[in-house]
Amino acid sequence: MSLLESAVRFTYLSLSIASVYILVAVGFSIAFGTLKFVNMAHGALYLFGAYIGLFVAFEYNVGGSLGAYSPVGLDLGFAAALILVPVVVFAIGLVMERLIANPFYERSLLDQLLVTFGILLILQEFVAILVGRGGFSYDRTGWATGTIPLPGIGTASRWRIYVIAFTIVLLAVLYAFYKYTDYGLAVRAGTEDAEMVQMLGIKISRPFALIFAIGAAYAGLGGILGGSLFTVHPEIGIEILIPALLVVVVGGVGSLTGTIVAGLLLGVTFTATTRVYPEMATASLFLLAIIILSIKPTGLFGKEEVTA
Amino acid sequence: MTLLQTRNLTKSFGGLVAVDTVEIEVEENELVSVIGPNGAGKSTLINLITGMLTPTDGDVLYRDTNLAGKDPYEITQLGIGRSFQTASIFPELTVQDNVDVASFAAEQGSFTVNFLRRRDRYDSVRQRTADALELVDLEDEADVPAASLPYGDKRRLEVAIGLATDPDLLFMDEPTAGMSPAETEMTTNLIERMQTERGMTIVLVEHDMDIVFDVSDKILVLHRGEIIADGTPDEIRNDETVRSAYLGGEEI
Amino acid sequence: MSEETAQQLTDTDAAILSWETWDRVKHTERFAIVAAVVFVALWSWLFARAPITSELGGYHSLATTILIWSVFAIGFNLLLGQTGLLSFGHAMFWGGGGYAAALVSLHVYGDPVLMLVVGTTFTLLLAALTGVIALRLHAVYFAIITLAMGQLLYYLATSPLRPITGGRNGLTGIQLEPIFGLVYLGMPLPGIFGTLWVNYEYLLVATVFVLVIAFVNRIRKSPYGLIFRAIRENEQRVSFVGLNVWRYKFAAFLMSGGIVGLGGSLMTIESQFAGLGSLYWITSGEVVIMTVLGGVGTLFGPVLGAVIFLYFEGVVDGFPIVGRYWLLMLATVFTAIVWKYPDGLWGMLKLIASRIRSSVEDNP
Structure with a gap:
């Protein structure tokens, strides 16, 4: 493999991993920054995304309580799953905002964190009971497999390139929403000062539910993309939460730019360490987070607390 | 004797200059009020002196010590206390425990108590708390959780916490906001007693002009981050700049 | 309102004096210690061997493990319950203490007391280092x-430090020497003591448990609390x-880490093993669950939480059908x-007790 080809390979590996981190982290970060709501159950949205995608796209023999009905699944194909998953998880997000987040906006950060952690465990166990604890992997169809030829360099994994392109589009859409719509304005202002926004007469609860659900849909998409790159099993919700949380705090809570930069940073670090010392790949993320937070306790793009 | 002096004190947030080259002097045992419209920089000024904010430029001198860049607890230990605009208390602790926290700081310093000694063995702390509660007339509520006090009482508790830190110089940020007329009168009396009986120096930020002109020895008028006038209540009352800038030409 | 309350107070004062005494006694320091002693004295027997109560499926080694985890949860709660700082990395102190105790017994000498001292000291140093940053x-x-x-330490122990930690295999072959050169922990106790406490190991664990309760209780009653x-x-x-x-938080962090390290060392003594699981973040999560379940900020809540959590994990897990x-x-x-x-549950029990009591007081 030429040096150039391995550099390209390194780049798309890093970016595809970063894509999954960012898609999951972005919803968490916005919910935390704007709504002041810490949602550990965000990991369950990734979990749902991965499993719903799996059973929309294919049929599988499963364990757990549904084992007797195997094979389970709609077998509609991967493209259908990519369209359906965000819609379904968006709806789950709306329900979650209403049932879980809403009663807890006024409670302490600690209560929010603990209760949503409990809910994440409950949802994870439900999935395990329904389809068993065994792992699945996405059986990608023709258009999403194989390689793309890069003239003069070699080849690149077609699916990973798609994942990256897809994520860039999604982030551009989110950015535009954030920057150019009234909802986005209300949300940004809400991050600065929720009381002020209410005084200006913008009804704050609706954009909040919407932004919560959008964050959920992104995590769901992260689930189907991450599921297709890694494996799918009931604990992935908790497992993805850790790098996602690192991305959120390293980037600075509530900052879209911060989340993207931190996601890239962690994706690159992870891929690089995997090359030289695979056992320490995950550890390198923790080390990076410790170093950055020691230097800047509110993350790269986090606001210093102003108490004036 | 000058107790507190600021030189060229400046604070800017991004492009906004909240406090602009402010120079004030506070004499010992004086009662100084800082007035000015909302957003004039009164709270920022207090926050700069008491260490909640770090000045962009300038110095704060207290008995020849420069306070700029010191931590709030160091500044408090030097003898500068403050009460907050909102009732900044410990809601789940009892009234007595609220004040005890401050009493320990005053009696034992910033970090020197013995973690294996029972706290009911510290008699001087109890005494100090009892004194502070008596001054604000909350001694009967000592065992009540602070959260269950009515708002005016919470503000008085807040003042008691400030008093128990044993300050020589006390900053009070709108101490009567949200108080009933009776409580306001009590607080005004308390402020005067602290000045006369305890020899404290007090800096008051207050919206109620009756109180300000009643109790102050000196009034500073802040407008858009700058001191535009400085003098006795009479001088301020007759100051044209103040009237046009702040009092809207009204008679006071 | 105040008049009404005053009236009620006089009524109840006259009606039941015993409540008054109880209220005074239950807050004293000695009461907490006596309660802890009575609890550990009866705990293993009630849980594992007494008629009726042991039908729930408890067994002695789980009783011991629960006491050790209680020490973990009490130490964790000193930080979360008192200062409100939520650490999701306390496994580093639990596992760190456990590994340090294992290493001293493997390479130096296996006196349990030495293991406890070394494990706790190591953890204090670790807490000082991590606390400064965190x-x-x-x-x-x-x-x-x-x-x-915590996770960084876990991965360090997994791979780069494998020659010291034994990597995925953990540290096995830990030989315990007699405590102070007098008696082996595994030795059974005679007669009634054997029925109650089985062996010397339980006595050691119980002693540490009571000392930790006494220490934390004293902290809570000191100005620090x-x-x-x-x-x-x-x-x-x-x-x-x-x-x-900052210094007070640092002090709380050190005390909390030290107690957790003590518990971790005790775990090594009990299991004669130190493994990666003790450093893994799931362990940190488990202690959060125990503590919160039992009652954040209460003295005995974490113990209750540890009992319930480990009962589910160690006993209910094995039940047919519901086990999974x-x-x-x-x-x-x-x-x-x-x-x-x-x-938490402790708070819930207190609430229920006070409701029952006020209904009793209302209808004497």
Whole structure:
């Protein structure tokens, strides 16, 4: 493999991993920054995304309580799953905002964190009971497999390139929403000062539910993309939460730019360490987070607390 | 004797200059009020002196010590206390425990108590708390959780916490906001007693002009981050700049 | 309102004097210690061997393990319950103490007391090092950096430090020497003592448990306890009364880490093994669940939480049919408790007790 080809390979590996981190982290970060709501159950949205995608796209023999009905699944194909998953998880997000987040906006950060952690465990166990604890992997169809030829360099994994392109589009859409719509304005202002926004007469609860659900849909998409790159099993919700949380705090809570930069940073670090010392790949993320937070306790793009 | 002096004190947030080259002097045992419209920089000024904010430029001198860049607890230990605009208390602790926290700081310093000694063995702390509660007339509520006090009482508790830190110089940020007329009168009396009986120096930020002109020895008028006038209540009352800038030409 | 209350008070004073005495006694320091002693004296017997109660399926080694985990949870609660700092990385102290104790017994000498001392000392150093960095951060940032530190230590132990830690195999072959050169921990106790406590190991664990309860109780009643709680409620105000908040937090972090390390060392003594699981973040999560379930900020709540958690994990897990739902049931109970009773099961019990009592007092 030429040096150039391995550099390209390194780049798309890093970016595809970063894509999954960012898609999951972005919803968490916005919910935390704007709504002041810490949602550990965000990991369950990734979990749902991965499993719903799996059973929309294919049929599988499963364990757990549904084992007797195997094979389970709609077998509609991967493209259908990519369209359906965000819609379904968006709806789950709306329900979650209403049932879980809403009663807890006024409670302490600690209560929010603990209760949503409990809910994440409950949802994870439900999935395990329904389809068993065994792992699945996405059986990608023709258009999403194989390689793309890069003239003069070699080849690149077609699916990973798609994942990256897809994520860039999604982030551009989110950015535009954030920057150019009234909802986005209300949300940004809400991050600065929720009381002020209410005084200006913008009804704050609706954009909040919407932004919560959008964050959920992104995590769901992260689930189907991450599921297709890694494996799918009931604990992935908790497992993805850790790098996602690192991305959120390293980037600075509530900052879209911060989340993207931190996601890239962690994706690159992870891929690089995997090359030289695979056992320490995950550890390198923790080390990076410790170093950055020691230097800047509110993350790269986090606001210093102003108490004036 | 000058107790507190600021030189060229400046604070800017991004492009906004909240406090602009402010120079004030506070004499010992004086009662100084800082007035000015909302957003004039009164709270920022207090926050700069008491260490909640770090000045962009300038110095704060207290008995020849420069306070700029010191931590709030160091500044408090030097003898500068403050009460907050909102009732900044410990809601789940009892009234007595609220004040005890401050009493320990005053009696034992910033970090020197013995973690294996029972706290009911510290008699001087109890005494100090009892004194502070008596001054604000909350001694009967000592065992009540602070959260269950009515708002005016919470503000008085807040003042008691400030008093128990044993300050020589006390900053009070709108101490009567949200108080009933009776409580306001009590607080005004308390402020005067602290000045006369305890020899404290007090800096008051207050919206109620009756109180300000009643109790102050000196009034500073802040407008858009700058001191535009400085003098006795009479001088301020007759100051044209103040009237046009702040009092809207009204008679006071 | 005040008049009414006063009237009620006089009535109840006259009616039941015993409540008064009880209220006074239950808050005394000696009462907490006596309660702890009575609890450990009867615990193993009630849990594993007594008629009726042991039908629930408890066994002696689980009784011992529960006491050790209680030490873990009490130490963790000293930080979370008192100062309000949520650490998601306390496994580093639990596992760190456990590994240090294992290493000293393998390479130096296996006296259990030496193991406890070395394990705790190592943990204190680790807490000092990590605390300096982590305590500059607030709330969720603090939770995550402690998680990151714990996980970093876990991965360090997995791979680069494998020659020392034994990697995935952990440290086995730990030989315990007689305590102070007098008696082996495995030796059975004679007669009634044997019925109650089985062996010397239980006595050691029980002693540590009582000492930890006494220590934490004293902290809670000292100025530190007050200042810790004040920091939890309003950190800014504490610094504005002239207290060095950072140092108090650091002190709480050290004490908490030290107690957890003591528990971890005890775990190594009990299991004669130190493994990676003790450093893994799931372990940190488990102690959070226990503590919150039992009652954050209460003295005995974490013990109750440890009992319930480990009972589910160690006994209910083995039940037919429902066994596979143990984590689901536990997570549901946990969530419901946080939702409805932020003071945990201990707080819930206290609430129920006070309701019963006031209904008794209303209709004497």
